[in-house]
Amino acid sequence: MSATETYNKLVPEPTPHSAPYWEGLNEHKLLLQRCRSCGRMRHYPQPMCPVCHSMEVEWIESSGRGAVHSWTVTHHPFHPGFRDDLPYTLATVDLAEGVRMNAQLRGTRLEDLRIGLPVRVAFETVKEGLTLPYLVPG
């Protein structure tokens, strides 16, 4: 879909804790949080470290490289905005930085999917001010 079409899917509502993540996507950067206290990487964006409970955080640009951990193929549109995308593959990937993320996986055939498949993050501007990540093999 081009950015000029009407975007009729649910859209994220950035919070003060997640705003750097969304701003990074608009610059085609996948930003991950790293705890300034214990060094633990985390994703999705959250205000507090789940390990040491520190609220001190820094943002690290991910390599965008990872490997498929799991996936599901969606055949039913749970929101009408996704009807035209069907069927689509939602993958959970282990990023090289040691965290997991979920995104649509595109550009691969079902029969080629496997655990450990190398993937990289790509970016799609879906509407003004909103860029979303997706995954492609590679």
Ligand SMILES: [Zn+2]
């Ligand atoms: Zn910590």
